[in-house]
Amino acid sequence: xxxxxxxxxxxxxxxxxxxxxxxxxIKPHRSANGYRCFAKTDLHKLAFLGRARALGFTIEDCRxxxxxxxxxxxxxxxxxxxALEHLSKIEExxxxxxxxxxxxxxxxxxxxxxNRPDCPILKDLSGEE
Amino acid sequence: xxxxxxxxxxxxxxxxxxxxxxxxxIKPHRSANGYRCFAKTDLHKLAFLGRARALGFTIEDCRxxxxxxxxxxxxxxxxxxxALEHLSKIEExxxxxxxxxxxxxxxxxxxxxxNRPDCPILKDLSGEE
DNA sequence: CTTGACCTTCCCCTGACCGGAACCCTCATA
DNA sequence: TATGAGGGTTCCGGTCAGGGGAAGGTCAAG
Numbered sequence: 551x552x553x554x555x556x557x558x559x560x561x562x563x564x565x566x567x568x569x570x571x572x573x574x575x576i577k578p579h580r581s582a583n584g585y586r587c588f589a590k591t592d593l594h595k596l597a598f599l600g601r602a603r604a605l606g607f608t609i610e611d612c613r614x615x616x617x618x619x620x621x622x623x624x625x626x627x628x629x630x631x632x633a634l635e636h637l638s639k640i641e642e643x644x645x646x647x648x649x650x651x652x653x654x655x656x657x658x659x660x661x662x663x664x665n666r667p668d669c670p671i672l673k674d675l676s677g678e679e
Numbered sequence: 680x681x682x683x684x685x686x687x688x689x690x691x692x693x694x695x696x697x698x699x700x701x702x703x704x705i706k707p708h709r710s711a712n713g714y715r716c717f718a719k720t721d722l723h724k725l726a727f728l729g730r731a732r733a734l735g736f737t738i739e740d741c742r743x744x745x746x747x748x749x750x751x752x753x754x755x756x757x758x759x760x761x762a763l764e765h766l767s768k769i770e771e772x773x774x775x776x777x778x779x780x781x782x783x784x785x786x787x788x789x790x791x792x793x794n795r796p797d798c799p800i801l802k803d804l805s806g807e808e
Numbered sequence: 809c810t811t812g813a814c815c816t817t818c819c820c821c822t823g824a825c826c827g828g829a830a831c832c833c834t835c836a837t838a
Numbered sequence: 839t840a841t842g843a844g845g846g847t848t849c850c851g852g853t854c855a856g857g858g859g860a861a862g863g864t865c866a867a868g
Contacts, residue, residue: 552846583833585847586847601803604779605779605783606776624796625793625795627793630791640776644773647735647776650769658763664756667752667754667755668755669747671755671758671759671762672748674730675748676726677730681815683814695857698856702855712816712863712864714815714816715815738855809868811868814863816864818860821859823854824853827853828851830848830849833845836842837842837843
């Protein structure tokens, strides 16, 4: 398979696939003409990576996950721990964003949104007491 | 005031303040020795920027907000619209993260987390049917 | 006079790619 | 046989919002 094939099958842009080779996540062979030549296992790995990235795992997380995936004697506890750590980072981000949303929502609610210059959003940002 | 003073008063790192000058968000004067010399209005602007950034506004949003802040004849509707757009981006991110959390939470719940290699998290990532 | 705490500019680094230039390969068609 | 379209390749630079650190100037205290 050429890169266009694996791209459409995995849903990852060709640029991303080249990048993943660059940083050593996959190692496709080369054809005589210099084109990358992907095996089925490469396609599997790319799909794996795509799903892990969609769940918000970092590239380094993915590297670890791939290593665990390929290690037949891994302990599921190792995978679970990584997932739990990631989960708590996600929770934290959600909480941060919710705090932003609440604050900003309050400000928006208090703003007339008309032609007058008086604006509680700016007033708050300016730090009025 | 030197940069150290405004840094501690505004809570922004000196690097950040220099960066904001670089991109034209603030324009502090210079003393004879070449040091940046900040007026009270600069400090106000920096505090304004810090709060806006803490609410997740991008630098370009901040540029617009500052312009509106300094425009005595602005319409509050302009500010409100920017805030609403930002709000909807935040909502979107929250929804994305919640979806991740839910999926990952399910996977974690199904994983024994022991010494055995069998792991539903990896199984799901590998795309088993 | 020296020490140490400031300040300056400068350049490279981050994460996870994306855009585009310049060039090569292959196949179908006129 | 030329040529044009549609693949592929590498390489360079940019993104966002700064952070790290080097090399060097400045200032107040001891």
